[in-house]
Amino acid sequence: MSYSRILKWISGIFELVFAVPIVGGAIVIGTGYSALGFMLILHAVTLILSLRNQEAIYGSVWGILTSLLAWIPIIGWVLHLIAAILLMISGSKKTKRYHYPPNQL
DSSP: OOHHHHHHHHHHHHHHHHHSHHHHHHHHHHTTTHHHHHHHHHHHHHHHHHHHTTOOOHHHHHHHHHHHHTTSHHHHHHHHHHHHHHHHHHHHSOOOOOOOOTTOO
């Protein structure tokens, strides 16, 4: 399993915790919204590793969007839930690498 897939699972679990209405809100507000900044960095690192491994990036992109907009109460809950689902789906997919035959470039 690649590092990007591991990070997708980790960030997906974090997003799922943030999607729990009272618990997630308490964590975000209790950390002074720095939890969203941490998640933004985690999603950016996951995105870069996914691009290097030619893996799906939609979960990380959605996670970045979530980190930027999750301070809005109801919208943040929905965004965290969608991000968790997308990250876990993309983390469960095997890497599809494109190998070209030597004579057909």
